[in-house]
Structures are given as C-alpha cells and as structure tokens.
Amino acid sequence: MSMSLYEASIPTFLHTLHSLKTILEKAVSHAETRKFDPNVFASMRLYPDMLPLNRQVQIASDAAKGAAARLSGTEPPKFEDNEVTMAELVMRVTKTIDYLQSFKAEQFTGAETRVITIKSPRATLNFTAVDFVRHWAVPNFYFHVTTAYALLRHGGVEIGKLDFLGAVPQA
Amino acid sequence: MSMSLYEASIPTFLHTLHSLKTILEKAVSHAETRKFDPNVFASMRLYPDMLPLNRQVQIASDAAKGAAARLSGTEPPKFEDNEVTMAELVMRVTKTIDYLQSFKAEQFTGAETRVITIKSPRATLNFTAVDFVRHWAVPNFYFHVTTAYALLRHGGVEIGKLDFLGAVPQA
Numbered sequence: 001m002s003m004s005l006y007e008a009s010i011p012t013f014l015h016t017l018h019s020l021k022t023i024l025e026k027a028v029s030h031a032e033t034r035k036f037d038p039n040v041f042a043s044m045r046l047y048p049d050m051l052p053l054n055r056q057v058q059i060a061s062d063a064a065k066g067a068a069a070r071l072s073g074t075e076p077p078k079f080e081d082n083e084v085t086m087a088e089l090v091m092r093v094t095k096t097i098d099y100l101q102s103f104k105a106e107q108f109t110g111a112e113t114r115v116i117t118i119k120s121p122r123a124t125l126n127f128t129a130v131d132f133v134r135h136w137a138v139p140n141f142y143f144h145v146t147t148a149y150a151l152l153r154h155g156g157v158e159i160g161k162l163d164f165l166g167a168v169p170q171a
Numbered sequence: 172m173s174m175s176l177y178e179a180s181i182p183t184f185l186h187t188l189h190s191l192k193t194i195l196e197k198a199v200s201h202a203e204t205r206k207f208d209p210n211v212f213a214s215m216r217l218y219p220d221m222l223p224l225n226r227q228v229q230i231a232s233d234a235a236k237g238a239a240a241r242l243s244g245t246e247p248p249k250f251e252d253n254e255v256t257m258a259e260l261v262m263r264v265t266k267t268i269d270y271l272q273s274f275k276a277e278q279f280t281g282a283e284t285r286v287i288t289i290k291s292p293r294a295t296l297n298f299t300a301v302d303f304v305r306h307w308a309v310p311n312f313y314f315h316v317t318t319a320y321a322l323l324r325h326g327g328v329e330i331g332k333l334d335f336l337g338a339v340p341q342a
Contacts, residue, residue: 002283003301004173012305046217046325112173115342126342130174134183135339139313143335146317154217154325164314168306171286171297 005071006108009133013064013141014100019166020060020145021093023152023159028086030157038086046151053151055081057089060144061096067137068100070116071129072107176242177279180304184235184312185271190337191231191316192264198328199257209257217322224322226252228260231315232267238308239271241287242300243278 031038042054051059058081069076077099083089116132118125127136149164202209213225222230229252240247248270254260287303289296298307320335 002173002175003179003305007301008174008179008305012309015306016310046321047327050324125339127339128342130178131339131342134174134179135186136336138183138309139187139336140332142310142313143317143320143332146314147321149314150217150318150321153221156218161311161314165307165310168296168298168302171299171302 004105004108005111005129005133006103006105009067009071009137010100010103012138013067014097015166015168016141016145016164017060017064017093017097017100019164020057020148021090021097022166023149023157023163024057024086024090024093026159026163027152027155027157028090039084041152041155041157042084042086042089044151044155046147046154050147053148054083054089056144056148056151057092058083060141060148061092063137063141063144065096065099067133067141068103070132071111071114072103073111073114074107175276175279176282176300176304177274177276180238180242180308181271181274183309184238185268186337186339187312187316187335188231188235188264188268188271190335191228191319192261192268193337194320194323194328194330194334195228195257195261195264197330197334198323198326199261201328210255212323212326212328213255213257213260215322215326217318217325221318224319225254225260227315227319227322228263229254231312231319232263234308234312234315236267236270238304238312239274241303242282242285243274244282244285245278 027041028038031041043052045052061079065076079092079095083092111129114129116127116129149159153159198212199209202212214223216223232250236247250263250266254263282300285300287298287300320330324330
C-alpha cells in the first residue's frame with residue numbers, strides 16, 4: 001500500500017493536533033502549579049517580531065483545515081481567530097480535530113489531479129496536490145506546532161519531544 | 172497517483188534540507204555583517220536543558236538518513252556528530268543531501284510491508300512503515316529543523332517562514 005493524499009495528510013494533522021492539545025494543557029498545569037496566570041503564555045513570543053503563541057496555534061489550525069478543504073474541493077469553516085486564553089486555544093485545537101474527523105477518505109478521491117491555488121498579497125501559487133501536501137500544507141503545519149512547542153519550552157514548561165511525537169500505534 | 176513511501180519521505184527531506192542549508196548560511200552572513208563569530212550560533216540553545224544548534228542539525232540529518240536506510244533495508248552511513256562550526260554544519264547537511272540523492276524510488280519497493288523497529292534505552296518501538304514515515308521520521312525531522320530555525324530567529328537572524336518552506340515547484 002502506498003499513501004493516498006488523505007492518508008498522507010489527515011492522520012498527520014490529527015495525530016499532531018492531539019499532541020498540541022496535550023502541550024497546551026501541560027503549559028496550563030505548569031502555570032497553575034506555580035500560581036501564575038496561564039494566559040500570559042498565549043501572548044508570548046520567541047522574538048519581538050515573531051507571532052505570539054495564539055497566532056502559532058491559529059495558523060497551525062488553518063494549515064490543517066485549509067488543506068482538508070482544498071483537497072476535498074470544499075470550503076473550510078471560518079474560525080474567528082479571536083482566541084486569547086489558553087482554554088480558548090485548546091478549544092480551537094479541539095474544533096479543528098472535530099472538523100478533520102468529519103472527513104472520509106473517499107472525499108479525497110481524485111484529489112491527485114487538482115491544482116491547488118494559494119493566493120497571498122505577494123503571489124499566487126499553483127501546486128500539484130502532491131507538492132501542496134508535502135511541501136506546503138504539512139511543513140507549514142509542523143512549523144507552527146513546533147514553534148508553539150519551542151516557545152512554551154523556552155518559557156519553562158516541562159515538555160519533551162515525546163509530547164510532540166505522541167504515542168504512535170505499534171505494528 | 173498516490174504517494175509511495177519514497178515519494179512521501181525523500182523529497183520532503185531533500186526539499187527541507189536545502190532550506191536548512193540556506194538558513195544556516197544566512198546565520199553566517201548575519202554574524203559576518205555584524206562582525207561576530209558565526210560559530211557561537213552552533214552551541215546556542217533556546218533553553219538551558221534543550222539541545223544546542225549543532226545537535227538539532229545532527230538529529231535532523233539522522234532522522235532523514237535513518238529513514239532512507241530503514242525503508243530501503245540498508246545500513247545508514249555513520250556520521251561522527253563532531254560538527255562544531257557553522258561550516259561543518261552546512262557540510263553535514265550537504266552530506267545528508269548527497270546520501271538521500273543516491274536513492275532511487277525502486278529501492279523502496281516493498282517497503283510498505285516492513286516493520287520498522289526503533290530501539291532506545293527506554294523502549295523498543297515497532298511501526299508499520301506508513302506510521303513510521305508519517306508519525307515518526309517526518310515529524311522528528313521537522314521538529315529539529317524548525318527548532319534550529321526558531322533558535323536562530325530568536326538569536327536575531329533575519330530569516331522568515333519562506334526560507335523554511337523554500338520554493339515549491341509550480342503546477
């Protein structure tokens with residue numbers, strides 16, 4: 001068996017969104033144990049002109065839901081990007097998980113022949129679906145989840161790479 | 172077309188290793204322009220008990236070469252992990268690129284049926300090849316490349332997400 005585009009994207013997003021949820025929850029516990037407001041993490045940045053934690057989580061969510069929608073030829077739900085507390089960020093991840101779980105592999109049938117177009121103020125990009133998954137959607141997603149992890153790790157939260165990798169099903 | 176395990180791993184590693192090389196080179200230019208030793212970056216960390224930049228690069232390299240070897244049923248080359256300068260780290264990335272480029276898709280034929288075993292002091296993990304690629308090798312790889320990026324970004328190097336994503340071939 002090789003991987004369909006569904007297999008190469010949705011399980012990746014779901015698996016790592018569960019990890020992201022765990023990481024955010026560990027940050028909350030960390031703050032509660034030390035009796036400071038966990039929500040200060042939501043606006044923290046690794047560098048003044050980098051995006052804060054809430055934007056990292058929102059963009060990871062967007063990368064995943066946008067990819068699912070584009071590959072299935074549907075419209076993604078609009079999320080308001082108004083999360084400012086850790087509880088709201090955990091909810092955003094949960095909503096994204098719920099949305100991705102609503103897809104069935106059959107909805108991606110024929111996705112291989114789609115050209116995926118990404119428009120930004122700077123440029124319009126046209127990808128084959130395979131290149132979109134492996135060189136755009138998935139790296140973009142991991143980039144923001146890992147940056148969220150690094151930011152919290154830098155902020156003293158006791159997390160490790162196994163929290164990021166999660167528990168992988170055994171053969 | 173769906174993705175073979177070769178298609179789902181080797182082009183991902185190659186594409187992002189080229190990005191990593193660019194990012195390391197930009198860090199060198201940044202230091203040279205400001206007249207400080209670029210090699211201070213090699214031992215920098217985002218947090219005292221996180222791994223320094225040179226280890227992040229070495230582990231990203233190991234994730235990629237280990238995956239190629241395991242999926243093709245061959246032995247990976249041993250690299251000494253003795254890089255301490257930025258030039259040596261760039262060379263490590265280049266050696267990894269050269270090694271991955273030596274693989275042909277046919278060498279991965281039948282990889283789907285392999286059980287991939289990872290032994291660590293803590294546990295022995297047995298993955299299906301598909302789960303190994305999408306839930307272990309690829310996330311591990313992105314985790315360390317993104318951490319290298321975040322560390323340099325935090326260290327003031329003027330890089331952006333497009334340096335990480337690289338130029339994706341257009342449909």
